[in-house]
Amino acid sequence: MNTRQLRTLLAVREHGSVHAAAAALFLSPSAVSQQLRSLATACGFSVVERDGRGIRLTARGLEMAALGDELIRRWDSTVDSLRRTAAEPVERPARAVRLGALPSAYRTWLFPVVHRLRTRGRLAFELFETAPHEAYEEVEAGRLDLAVVVRPPGPRATSLTSHPLYRDPFVLVVPRALGGTAPSLRGLADAGWVLPGRETHCHEVIVRHCARLGFRPRAAARSNDWQAMQEMALLLGAVAVVPASCLAPRDGLAAVELSPAERFEWRIELTTRASATAMPWFTAFDREVSRLSFEDRLSARSAA
Known part of the structure; x- marks a missing residue:
């Protein structure tokens, strides 16, 4: 139990x-x-x-x-x-900060942050890949010290505090062979789709958005890796929607910004226990993260 x-x-x-x-x-x-x-x-x-x-x-x-x-x-x-x-054990180099994050955050900006804190701040880290639905529970239970996560709907546990980081809009990726300069999600309702795994938060976000537009996407392939999803879309002549931070430009695959009527996004935030915000390691981490311009990074990636 x-x-x-x-x-x-x-x-x-x-x-x-x-x-x-x-x-x-x-x-x-x-x-x-x-x-x-x-x-x-x-x-x-x-x-x-x-x-x-x-x-x-x-x-x-x-x-x-x-x-x-x-x-x-x-x-x-x-x-x-x-x-x-506790007598501030996190100030000692041997104390590893347990950090959980989405793979896309690690790939795009978090690895350099961790590297700088390890070399300049002499902080030790343990790194974990966490799914959105797991991260809050792991932080609340003390198995993680902090996490970079997708903000879910509804209230969180009162023992947690969260800091918004950036908004990551979803982008449609379409094989150029399908034609059309500005396809819409509704117009691709009958196409084959590359979707995340059924039991994931990512799948739920995409399917719920499509349901609001009046259709349910038909899966031609599934993967929990955003970059693999783009490879599958190109290989199978299928379509997908992926976060802008995870776009990987490929010949033969077009990235299309969604229209205002079909646009959706998820919000990325940093969460930790309320009691941890007074810790020196959290102050150092928060200071390093605050120096980054996430919106600029996402805009550059989306335009690539």
Whole structure:
């Protein structure tokens, strides 16, 4: 049993369905179901049961949720207290700052930041690739010190603080062989699409946007690597939308800025526990990041 399972149970108690709990936790429905099954196995009894189209907690599940409330409150309070009273261990070079980030952030600007902080600031780092739905949970649980993530909808945990970094607009990539100087997303509704994996936040962002435009894209290929998606689009004569920061110009593939009516983006932010913002390592990291001009970098990449 772990705090992740208990937080999942509490979300189901509050929202009354797997899908609503998944949205609140920034997880996939299958991940929520897996957490509930793991908790039931650890406890030796069912913690949820069907209730019409939704689910509800069993009598024992409600007792477990009440215990979970108390345990998580004590966990968060104790971790915050221990961190506040620590004698600034992060100032020692041996202390590794645990940093999570999107692959696109690492590739475009974050590696140089880490390099400068390691050589000039004598900070040590442990680097992790994190999916958007994982990052907040990992920071809140203390497994990461900070993360560069996609800002999700809705409120975050009160123990976290976030700093906006930049907006990353999505760009349509189309094989030039398809013709047309300014194709629209709606006009490509019947085309083959290269999409991210079904269980990813990236897939959800793209599919939801297409649904608002009145269609569901048909997958001709799938990849969780934005650059591989562009290679697949070129190879298969398919189309894709990718963040502007991940564009990789290729012969035979056109990058098209979306019209205002079809434009969408995601917002990239830096998140950490509120108690960490007073730490010297965070001050050094935030200062280094603030020197970068993200909008200029994205505009240059989009125009390439």
